[in-house]
Amino acid sequence: MSESFKAFVLTKADGKFNAGVQQLTFDDLPAGDVTVRVQYSSINYKDGLACLPESPVVMSYPMVPGIDLAGTVAESNDPRFKVGQEVIAIGRELGIAHYGGYAEYTRLPGAWIEPLPAGLTLKQAMMLGTAGFTAGLSIQRLEENGLKPGDGRVLVTGATGGVGSTAVNMLAGLGYEVSASTGKTSEHDYLRELGATEILDRDEVSAASEAPLEGERWAGAIDPVGGDTLGYLLRTTRYQGSVANCGLTGGPALSTTVLPFILRGVNLLGIDSVQCPEDVRAGVWKRLGTDLKPSGLSDSIANEITLEEIPATAGSILAGAVRGRTLVSL
Known part of the structure; x- marks a missing residue:
């Protein structure tokens, strides 16, 4: 291994914030059982928050952001992982309290690492990344709560983003009738290519309402937006339908009543990819390499950048101006 390597580093000292590419050494890396040569990471909404000067998510500085990564084992003190083995890691404290994926090398606790799932290359694993895993986990939770193809329309909000675009494509591949909402009229053809057969304007699904319930419309929904959009979904989901909420790009506040829950039996499912139990995590990744693998993953969902292009x-991504997934190539 080379003595120094490139990393995208956030620093803050004496009130001055800096974000840029630096040279690190292996002595700079945090403690861990396994050193990974990173080949790919990705940019998620949380990574965008990490790069803010007054970040609400970074717990200490200096920090290498990147909440997911894929690469090969360079050194290992964990008997489960061998040098040269292809591995992935997402969530936990990556990129916020422990150096993450925006570096050519990182060192991690073995418990945070998983073997590369069958059916995926390292590049494909990060084309999915945290956002794709979150979309897959959302679908699995909806299905565990009774959703199946043929039940009716499933709405995906924030549909051009990382979670939304992969969710649309995954659901369509499973045979669901997919509706998608977006504020970008220029992206309607893109969403249809991914498998959406109905497209709603963002304003329709985010309008505030004093009505505690509205007409039953959705068999289920995947919502990375939150805020008023989540309130709309709870008011309009069908009897015993489920809404999987996995984000807050529309804000953390929620205005609703208990009526969707006690009169329609609607399920509000909280989706957490960070501390997801190991057995559930492994099961979702297995599906991401098989029945949940998006058909448009390489062609239309992902694009690629370098460390220098991260800022x-x-x-x-914080401005909602990114389509699909963005891969960071090391």
């Missing part, structure tokens, strides 16, 4: 893309 611009992090700003764009």
